[in-house]
Every structure is written in structure tokens, then in C-alpha cells.
Amino acid sequence: MPETFLDSTELILNMGPQHPSTHGVLRVILKLDGEKVTGTDCVIGYLHRGVEKIGENRTYVMFAPYVDRMDYVAAVSNGLGYCLAIEKLLGVEAPPRAQAVRVILTELNRIASHLFWLGTHALDIGATTPVMYCLREREEVLKIFEAYCGARLTTHAFRIGGLQYETYDGFEQQCLAFCDAFPARVDDYEALLTGNRIWIDRLKGVGILNADDCKAYGVTGPMLRAAGVKWDIRKALPYSGYEKYDFEIPVGYNGDTYDRYIVRMQEMRQSARIVRQAVQSLPEGPIMAKVPKVIKPAPGEVYVSIEAPKGELGYYVVSDGTINPYRLRVRPPSFVNLQSLDKMAKGALIADVVAIIGTIDIVLGEVDR
Amino acid sequence: MRKFLRTIFLIDLFEGLRVTLRYQHPKNIYTEQYPAERPQVAERYRGAPRLNKNPDTNETLCISCDLCAIACPEALIVVTSIRNPETRRKELTEFTYDTSRCMFCGLCEDACPVDALELTQDFEFAQYSRDGLIWDRQMLEDGPRPTPYKA
Ligand code: SF4
Ligand code: SF4
Numbered sequence: 450m451p452e453t454f455l456d457s458t459e460l461i462l463n464m465g466p467q468h469p470s471t472h473g474v475l476r477v478i479l480k481l482d483g484e485k486v487t488g489t490d491c492v493i494g495y496l497h498r499g500v501e502k503i504g505e506n507r508t509y510v511m512f513a514p515y516v517d518r519m520d521y522v523a524a525v526s527n528g529l530g531y532c533l534a535i536e537k538l539l540g541v542e543a544p545p546r547a548q549a550v551r552v553i554l555t556e557l558n559r560i561a562s563h564l565f566w567l568g569t570h571a572l573d574i575g576a577t578t579p580v581m582y583c584l585r586e587r588e589e590v591l592k593i594f595e596a597y598c599g600a601r602l603t604t605h606a607f608r609i610g611g612l613q614y615e616t617y618d619g620f621e622q623q624c625l626a627f628c629d630a631f632p633a634r635v636d637d638y639e640a641l642l643t644g645n646r647i648w649i650d651r652l653k654g655v656g657i658l659n660a661d662d663c664k665a666y667g668v669t670g671p672m673l674r675a676a677g678v679k680w681d682i683r684k685a686l687p688y689s690g691y692e693k694y695d696f697e698i699p700v701g702y703n704g705d706t707y708d709r710y711i712v713r714m715q716e717m718r719q720s721a722r723i724v725r726q727a728v729q730s731l732p733e734g735p736i737m738a739k740v741p742k743v744i745k746p747a748p749g750e751v752y753v754s755i756e757a758p759k760g761e762l763g764y765y766v767v768s769d770g771t772i773n774p775y776r777l778r779v780r781p782p783s784f785v786n787l788q789s790l791d792k793m794a795k796g797a798l799i800a801d802v803v804a805i806i807g808t809i810d811i812v813l814g815e816v817d818r
Numbered sequence: 819m820r821k822f823l824r825t826i827f828l829i830d831l832f833e834g835l836r837v838t839l840r841y842q843h844p845k846n847i848y849t850e851q852y853p854a855e856r857p858q859v860a861e862r863y864r865g866a867p868r869l870n871k872n873p874d875t876n877e878t879l880c881i882s883c884d885l886c887a888i889a890c891p892e893a894l895i896v897v898t899s900i901r902n903p904e905t906r907r908k909e910l911t912e913f914t915y916d917t918s919r920c921m922f923c924g925l926c927e928d929a930c931p932v933d934a935l936e937l938t939q940d941f942e943f944a945q946y947s948r949d950g951l952i953w954d955r956q957m958l959e960d961g962p963r964p965t966p967y968k969a
Contacts, residue, residue, distance in 0.1 A: 511891035514923035578838055585848045592860075599862035599937070605923045613928060614862065637837045644830030 458482055464802070466495050472569065472806065473813030477790070484798050489791045493784075496817040504777035509535050509609060509744040512777070517603040519781060520815040522565050524604050525558035525594070526757040532607045533688055534753040534764035536738075538746040539609070546734045547611035548690040553624060553727045554597065554606055555689075556720040560631070561590040562758035562810075563713045563720075570710075570807040571642065574651050579641055586634050589627050596623070610740035621728050628725040635717055642710070652707035656793040656805040659704050666789045670760025670782050672809065675712045676704030682756040689755075694726045706808040713810075745772055759783050759810050779818060783811040859939050864922045866940035867915050869958040870933065878959070879934035882908040889929035894919045915958055917943060918951035 465476040474495035480488040500519055504512045516531045517524035529551055536542060543551065564587045568580030591601040596617050598606040606612070642648045658668065660676040673680055681698045683691040699715030701708030746768040754763035760782030769775040786809050793805045840846075850857055859865070870879045882899035894916040899908040927937050943962040945951050 507891050511889075511925065514891060514921055514925070518921075578834075582841070588848070595863060596860040597862070599860065599864040599924065600922065603921065603923075613924075617862070640837045641834040645834055646830065 459487065462799070466492075469573075472811055475787075475806070475811065475813055475816070477802070477806070479794075479799065479802065481799065486794050486797050486799065486802060489794045489802070491787060491790060493787075493813070493816050496813045498818065500818040501777050501779060504774055506773065508772045509746070509774065512774070513608065514603065514605045516779075517605055518814060519779065519818055520562075520757065520759065520762075520783070520812045521602055522812050523558050523562040523758045524602060525554050525606050526562075526755065526762060528605065528607045529555050529689065530753060530755045530757065530762045530764050532609050533755065534751055534766050535609045535744070535746070537751045537753055538749065538766055538768055539740065539744065541610055541738045541740055543611045543689070543738055544735045545690065545732045547736045547738075549727050549731050550612055550616060550736070551607060551689050552691065552694070553724050553731075554594070554604075556723045556727070557590045557593060557624070557627075559720045559758045560717050560724075561587045563717050564590075566713065566758075566807075566810045567638065567710075570804075570810075571648075573803045573807045574648065576642065576645075576648065579638055582634065582637060582641075586631065593620070593623055593627070596620070608737070609744060611735070611737035613737075615736060621731065624724055624728045628721045628728075631721045632718060635714060639714060643714075649707065651801075651804060652710060652808075653705060654703075655706045655797060655801045656808055657703065657705045658789055658793050662789065662792055663704070666792070667785045668760070668789050670756070670758070670786065670810075671709055671712045671716060672704075672760070672786055672789070674698060675701035675708040677702055682754055682761060686754070688753070691723075693730070694723045696720075696723050706804055709808050743772060745770065754780065757782055759812070759815075760786055781815040781818065783809070783813075783815045784818075787811050787816055859941060861939070863939045863941070864924050864927070864937040866938050866943050866962055867917070867920075867926075867953070867958060868936050868938045868940075868961055869913060869955065870936055871959055878910055879932050880910045880913065881932055881934070882910045883931060885929045885931065886926035886935050889925045891923065891925065892916075892919050892921065895926060910955070913955040913958060915953045916951065917953055918948055 460481040462479040462481055463476065464479055466474040476492040476495070478490040478492065479486055500515055503515055513528060513531060516527040520527050564583040568583035571579040594604050594606070595601045597620065598604050598614055658672065658676060660678050663673045663676045663678065677700050679698050679700050684698060696719045699712050699719065701712050748768055748770040750765070750767040752763060752765045754761050761780065762782055763780035765778040765780070766774050767776040790805065790809065794802050797805065871877065872879055882897055884897050887893070887895040887897050896914045897910070898912040899910050901907070902909050922937060924937060926935055940962060
């Protein structure tokens with residue numbers, strides 16, 4: 450640390466890596482002037498496993514389970530992005546039924562991810578009740594995952610070219626039952642939080658990041674939309690048949706923590722809408738495209754990005770014609786969004802830093818990879 | 819004005835409280851009392867591995883093709899076999915499966931051509947030491963024996 454970092458009036462406070470509200474193993478060095486934060490420094494890498502390097506040493510099929518372990522709260526989205534990237538590299542496309550099932554599961558996963566975010570974020574702020582309700586609904590989603598693909602968290606639900614598993618008996622009914630019950634549950638959370646004075650006082654005007662800052666930092670996902678930019682890859686560059694479904698992109702105005710909360714709540718409702726449409730129009734047919742047994746794409750490179758619950762999740766894959774990728778780079782949304790922490794936390798109070806870290810919705814497995 | 823009254827009388831807080839009170843009824847309890855109450859996991863659950871035997875002849879179904887070992891990203895399955903000189907077929911001698919490194923992705927199960935290797939619904943296989951997590955053929959065929967829970 451340079452000498453000038455220490456000033457007589459400045460206090461350096463270490464937050465994390467085992468602080469419960471840093472959502473894993475993020476270490477933040479706070480520079481304080483009294484209660485005020487004058488600067489932050491993030492130290493990451495405590496959860497680094499070298500996922501990208503592992504990718505270079507595994508075949509394309511073998512690497513699929515590893516991507517689940519980056520953003521483990523939204524493993525299905527990770528798997529979808531990876532499968533789409535390799536499918537583009539191979540020039541195949543998943544059959545319509547597989548695409549629809551993929552949409553159903555990724556949207557359910559978006560709901561699960563946002564629910565988990567809401568619960569922990571509220572817990573950080575000091576509202577202990579919502580987390581109980583959020584996890585109850587998340588459990589319903591995880592039960593669908595478990596029945597569909599046999600795992601709850603690191604699902605490995607999709608394969609390159611389609612799906613491994615056909616839907617189980619009662620899949621449609623279970624999804625529809627969830628969609629029926631879910632909006633009322635969101636109303637419950639909103640009754641608990643949206644109008645709550647403490648909640649509003651803690652969130653309104655905290656961690657403001659306007660649209661220009663968002664674009665400058667490359668921030669995507671709900672954070673960008675809360676700043677009023679209507680950008681959603683599902684609409685802008687539709688993949689996996691998203692153009693067939695009717696949904697809206699919720700946007701905020703102020704780009705503060707409260708708006709991000711509102712945007713995510715609306716997104717959950719929209720996701721439930723997409724799930725319902727996808728289930729009702731689930732086509733019959735094969736679930737696996739024709740994919741060679743040994744996947745050996747022609748030399749080339751692709752970049753595919755999808756709208757993960759946290760923002761734009763991109764996969765950049767370079768093939769040299771062998772069975773392993775030559776280079777596999779992941780653009781994780783949390784990592785990019787985390788950069789904006791310094792900008793948002795400057796001038797805030799220590800207690801707000803907790804709210805600001807929570808609102809970015811980081812998963813350290815994805816930040817460190 | 820309405821907003822002011824809502825603030826004064828803490829309407830929003832009471833609305834939140836109503837949600838909480840609504841879920842106080844015992845039928846709304848969602849917690850599973852594990853281990854006293856054992857959850858029923860899904861049929862496709864990927865849990866403890868098992869090496870299936872033919873129920874009639876009690877012979878292993880495995881044909882020692884080594885496909886599961888090749889499919890595994892973690893390379894944790896070791897299949898050893900000898901060729902029977904009379905029938906000219908490979909016979910399984912030893913099969914080790916290191917559950918401590920396994921991520922239960924199911925690729926080995928998908929690769930098996932005769933459904934010999936299967937990930938079952940068993941989910942309790944915690945051990946006191948790492949050595950206990952390396953399963954040999956006998957353990958794979960008989961399955962883990964968890965200590966029953968006494969209330
Ligand atoms: S489940 Fe996956 S990691 Fe475990 S042995 Fe099978 S292929 Fe290997
Ligand atoms: S793939 Fe199946 S049959 Fe082949 S070695 Fe493995 S368990 Fe035995």
C-alpha cells in the first residue's frame with residue numbers, strides 16, 4: 450500500500466472477506482473520513498478456481514458442468530450461455546421443444562436468483578422476515594429443477610445441442626401452479642418492503658449510478674435498467690426463441706438502490722409471465738439436435754451473450770479444431786458490475802456500503818471464477 | 819395528505835405485519851424437520867453412485883468398457899478388468915469411484931451403455947475421513963450404510 454494512502458484524518462477499515470454482507474468472500478478496503486466513505490478498494494480472488502483454464506483442458510462436453518459453478522445461484526443461465534456458444538460454434542440449433550424448455554428453466558432460475566438476492570439484501574438492511582418467504586418460493590423452483598434434472602443448485606440441465614432429459618410427468622402443471630401462486634407472493638414481499646419507511650429511508654438515494662456512468666463502466670442487467678436504459682438482451686438480440694414471448698422490460702428512473710429493488714421485483718413478475726407462455730405453447734418434438742459424438746468444431750471464434758439474472762453473461766470461445774477449446778473466456782456480469790462499487794460508495798456512509806454491495810447482486814463464484 | 823396520514827399511522831408497517839401474521843397458521847409451516855423427517859428426493863436425483871447387478875444372476879452388469887471413466891471430467895473413476903481367456907470377454911475386477919472429487923454431473927451415468935453405473939437417490943454419505951469417500955466395488959454394489967438417526 451502506498452504511503453500516501455494513509456492520511457492523518459483518514460481511517461482505513463477492512464471489510465470482509467468473511468463479513469456476512471459481502472456475499473461470499475469479497476474484501477473491501479474502506480477509506481473513511483469519520484463515517485463517510487472517501488474511497489473503496491476491492492480485493493477479489495479468494496474464490497478463484499481458474500475455471501477458464503480448466504476449460505482449456507476439458508472437452509466441450511466435459512466443461513459444461515463447470516460453468517454451473519461460476520454463478521451458482523443461477524446455474525441454469527450459465528449452462529444456457531455455454532451451450533448456445535458451443536452450438537453457434539458448431540452451427541447447430543436446438544430443436545423448438547428444447548428451446549422452450551430452456552426458456553422455462555432459465556426464467557425460473559431468474560426468479561430463484563432474484564428471490565435469493567431479495568432475501569439476502571433485505572437481511573443486510575435489517576429486515577429478517579422476507580428471507581424466510583423468499584426461500585420458501587425459491588424452494589418450489591428448486592424442486593422443479595430437482596425433478597427435471599436431478600440436482601438443485603449446480604444443475605447441469607442442458608447439453609450442447611439440446612437437452613439430456615425429457616420433461617417429467619406433471620412438469621407443466623407444476624410450473625403453471627407456481628406461476629399462479631407466485632404473483633400473490635410478490636405482493637406479499639412488496640407489502641413487507643415497498644412502502645416500509647425504514648426500507649425507503651435506507652435505500653432511496655443511496656448508491657446512485659446514472660445511465661452514463663453505467664455505460665462507462667459496462668454495467669448491465671437490472672442495474673442498467675434501474676438507471677432508465679431499456680436494454681435487455683432477451684429483446685435486443687433474442688436467443689433461444691425469446692422473440693416468441695410477450696414481456697416487458699421494467700425500467701427505473703433514478704438509478705438508486707430503491708429503483709433496482711423495484712426493477713428486480715417487476716422482473717420476477719415478467720419472468721413468471723414468460724414461464725406461463727412458454728409452458729402453454731410448449732411444442733412437441735425432439736429435444737436433441739444432431740450433434741457429432743465427438744465435438745470438434747472447425748477453427749474459429751464466437752462470442753455469445755445472454756441476459757443472465759445479474760446482467761450480460763458472455764462466452765467467448767476460440768476453437769483450434771481440436772476437442773478442447775483453445776481459449777475460453779467468460780464475461781461475468783457480477784465482475785463488471787462490481788467495478789461501479791467505488792463510484793457508488795463514494796460519499797456514502799459505512800452502513801450504506803452494505804446496501805450498495807447488496808444491490809449489485811454479486812456472486813463471488815462468478816467474480817473470481 | 820393521504821401519504822402524510824399513511825406515514826403518521828404507520829399503515830405500511832401494519833400491512834407488512836399483516837403478511838407476517840397471515841403466515842402464522844401451523845399449516846403454513848414450510849420447514850422440513852430433517853433428520854427426523856426425511857425428504858423424498860426426486861426420482862432423477864443424482865446422488866450416491868451404484869453399480870447395478872443383474873438381480874437374477876447376481877452378476878455385475880458392468881462390461882468394463884471404460885466409457886464412464888473416459889466421460890468423467892474429473893477422471894475419478896478407475897475400472898480394472900481382466901480378459902477371460904475362455905469366453906474372450908473382459909471381466910470386471912475392481913471399480914473405484916472417488917466421491918470426494920465427484921461433482922455429480924451425471925456424465926458417467928449418461929455414458930454407460932448398459933445402465934450399470936447409476937446415480938441413485940441416496941444423499942447421505944458423509945464420512946469421518948477422506949479415505950472413506952473413495953468407494954470400492956463392494957461399496958458401490960451394496961450402497962452406503964448411513965447410521966440411522968435416533969431421536
Ligand atoms: S458424476 Fe460427473 S464427476 Fe462424478 S464420476 Fe460421474 S462424470 Fe465424474
Ligand atoms: S460405462 Fe458402464 S459398463 Fe462401461 S465400465 Fe463404466 S459402468 Fe461399466
